[in-house]
Amino acid sequence: MQTETLSLENGELLEFWARGRNLTPHPFRITIDGQTVYSIASLARWFDHFSYRHREAATVTVAWDPEEIEISFAYSYRRETVLRDGITLWQFHADRIERHAGAEIDALLRSDPTRPQCHFSPVVNWMNDPNGLCRIGDDWHLFYQLHPTNTEWGPMHWGHAVSKDLFSWTHLPVFLHPGQNLERLEATGGAFSGTAFRDRDGKLRFYYTERLPAYDLFRHYREIQKIAEPSDDMVVVEGTRVVIEERPAGVEHDFRDPKVWWDAEKNAYRMVLGASIDADPAVLLYGSPCGKVWEYIGPLYRAPDRYKAEGARAVECPDFFRIGDKWVLIMGFVGHNDPATGRHNLLYALTGDFADDRFVPDDDAFQLLDFGTDFYALQSFSAGDRQVAFAWLFNWEYRKPAGSPYSGELSLPRELTLDNRNRLCMNPVTEYGQVWPPVRLSGNDGDYAIANAPFEIALEGLIEGTRIVATQDGDISFEISVAQNMLSITLPQDDGSIRYVALVREDADLRVVHDAGIIEVFAEGGAICGTRRNYRNITPDRLRIDTPATALVCERRRT
Numbered sequence: 001m002q003t004e005t006l007s008l009e010n011g012e013l014l015e016f017w018a019r020g021r022n023l024t025p026h027p028f029r030i031t032i033d034g035q036t037v038y039s040i041a042s043l044a045r046w047f048d049h050f051s052y053r054h055r056e057a058a059t060v061t062v063a064w065d066p067e068e069i070e071i072s073f074a075y076s077y078r079r080e081t082v083l084r085d086g087i088t089l090w091q092f093h094a095d096r097i098e099r100h101a102g103a104e105i106d107a108l109l110r111s112d113p114t115r116p117q118c119h120f121s122p123v124v125n126w127m128n129d130p131n132g133l134c135r136i137g138d139d140w141h142l143f144y145q146l147h148p149t150n151t152e153w154g155p156m157h158w159g160h161a162v163s164k165d166l167f168s169w170t171h172l173p174v175f176l177h178p179g180q181n182l183e184r185l186e187a188t189g190g191a192f193s194g195t196a197f198r199d200r201d202g203k204l205r206f207y208y209t210e211r212l213p214a215y216d217l218f219r220h221y222r223e224i225q226k227i228a229e230p231s232d233d234m235v236v237v238e239g240t241r242v243v244i245e246e247r248p249a250g251v252e253h254d255f256r257d258p259k260v261w262w263d264a265e266k267n268a269y270r271m272v273l274g275a276s277i278d279a280d281p282a283v284l285l286y287g288s289p290c291g292k293v294w295e296y297i298g299p300l301y302r303a304p305d306r307y308k309a310e311g312a313r314a315v316e317c318p319d320f321f322r323i324g325d326k327w328v329l330i331m332g333f334v335g336h337n338d339p340a341t342g343r344h345n346l347l348y349a350l351t352g353d354f355a356d357d358r359f360v361p362d363d364d365a366f367q368l369l370d371f372g373t374d375f376y377a378l379q380s381f382s383a384g385d386r387q388v389a390f391a392w393l394f395n396w397e398y399r400k401p402a403g404s405p406y407s408g409e410l411s412l413p414r415e416l417t418l419d420n421r422n423r424l425c426m427n428p429v430t431e432y433g434q435v436w437p438p439v440r441l442s443g444n445d446g447d448y449a450i451a452n453a454p455f456e457i458a459l460e461g462l463i464e465g466t467r468i469v470a471t472q473d474g475d476i477s478f479e480i481s482v483a484q485n486m487l488s489i490t491l492p493q494d495d496g497s498i499r500y501v502a503l504v505r506e507d508a509d510l511r512v513v514h515d516a517g518i519i520e521v522f523a524e525g526g527a528i529c530g531t532r533r534n535y536r537n538i539t540p541d542r543l544r545i546d547t548p549a550t551a552l553v554c555e556r557r558r559t
């Protein structure tokens with residue numbers, strides 16, 4: 001057994017996920033003056049979630065058997081201070097426990113040279129969609145799909161973080177857990193994606209999907225819609241309740257990702273869900289007088305035949321919101337393969353009118369929201385007069401190299417607007433410039449030396465004929481070009497079978513943000529966006545820019 005003597009505060013709660021290797025008894029114990037106050041009698045082969053609440057400030061001895069116990073994520077916190085101070089991360093090494101209190105976690109994460117600096121990523125393990133975005137007072141709350149025991153997707157929980165500026169995050173305890181321990185069932189499912197909603201009596205609620213224990217990744221599972229009620233301090237869930245269990249006729253197993261709003265015209269709540277109807281990707285509309293009892297109104301949108309034929313199985317993470325007097329519907333088409341370019345799981349938007357429970361798009365043609373495709377499961381929320389959104393930077397095509405302590409990052413927080421053609425435009429929120437102000441770099445005839453920091457390229461004027469090449473020790477990191485109005489991003493791992501391209505005006509503005517392998521491109525005022533996650537040569541040291549446009553290159557330095 002290894003031991004470590006440390007002090008715990010009154011009311012400190014230790015949470016961790018652990019499993020055993022050889023089934024030896026008592027592999028974990030906490031004692032005070034030789035008296036056991038917490039002990040795990042035996043560990044199973046699967047991960048279980050454990051928690052120990054310490055009662056009074058004391059010096060304790062934590063004993064663990066490093067040969068036996070595998071701890072995937074451990075942290076402690078005091079309820080009274082966690083919102084301000086964050087969790088304390090516990091790292092169990094073979095011979096010691098290293099603890100990092102809230103503010104130090106950020107520095108710890110930043111010390112990993114492969115971790116992006118100004119983009120959100122989880123402390124450890126797997127993250128996917130942003131969830132439950134909301135603002136309470138000065139605090140922005142971000143929740144996210146988390147698999148706390150592995151760097152691969154698995155039983156879903158909601159991770160949680162809070163920020164005053166959308167960039168500096170305080171990590172909080174895991175918020176939502178699956179209804180039961182799916183690891184023990186060797187099943188997947190759990191607390192899937194959902195959104196925050198403040199109802200008519202001012203109470204904040206989360207609407208989300210629970211996928212019941214699932215033994216197949218693509219079919220034969222059951223998804224139900226639930227409410228989670230947060231505690232007043234937003235740290236824990238006080239209760240959950242099922243609100244929709246049955247699917248309408250024709251709707252298959254994909255039936256998830258609720259977004260709720262108040263419809264003043266109908267004096268009732270409305271909800272959209274991602275699904276398929278007779279195998280066509282579709283968005284379902286539900287209504288409720290009280291937020292708890294829901295009735296199916298009908299399809300809000302059903303995709304034309306061709307998407308089913310091109311492999312699209314369902315809509316995921318539908319978002320539906322108003323900007324000015326227009327309504328915007330955003331949909332991820334899971335399984336879809338675009339025959340023209342080979343890209344898959346594309347994210348689309350339609351802009352139109354919504355009245356009397358009917359959504360009428362201005363145009364049948366989708367606006368492709370991201371031509372790079374590593375931008376999915378977008379979730380937006382209205383914050384004052386802004387519609388702010390995050391998306392998950394992933395498309396299943398490429399993985400983070402093995403050995404990374406985590407997987408998954410979110411986009412820069414973006415503000416959503418409509419341009420004069422009613423195209424949805426996405427641009428980094430203004431806080432980006434405040435927290436990460438630009439420092440101009442001077443180049444030599446299109447050549448720039450880049451330090452190991454996030455950087456940005458802004459082009460104004462004629463962009464046709466532009467070629468931007470970033471290299472690390474002479475090896476390509478990424479290439480962005482505009483040729484015959486075609487804007488494209490190429491990475492070293494691309495074999496040419498998929499084309500990451502978009503048509504742009506030849507005199508458009510073009511902005512490229514780079515952060516340790518994350519490339520976010522914004523053109524035509526943000527109406528054309530492309531995001532890619534590169535895992536090779538992610539710290540370029542040189543930029544070569546050939547363009548007829550005026551180029552401005554900046555490094556981003558944190559204030």
Ligand code: FRU
Binds near residue numbers: 128193194377
């Ligand atoms: C999208 C998605 C959602 C689902 C969640 C599960 O990435 O598949 O539809 O709720 O992820 O983790």
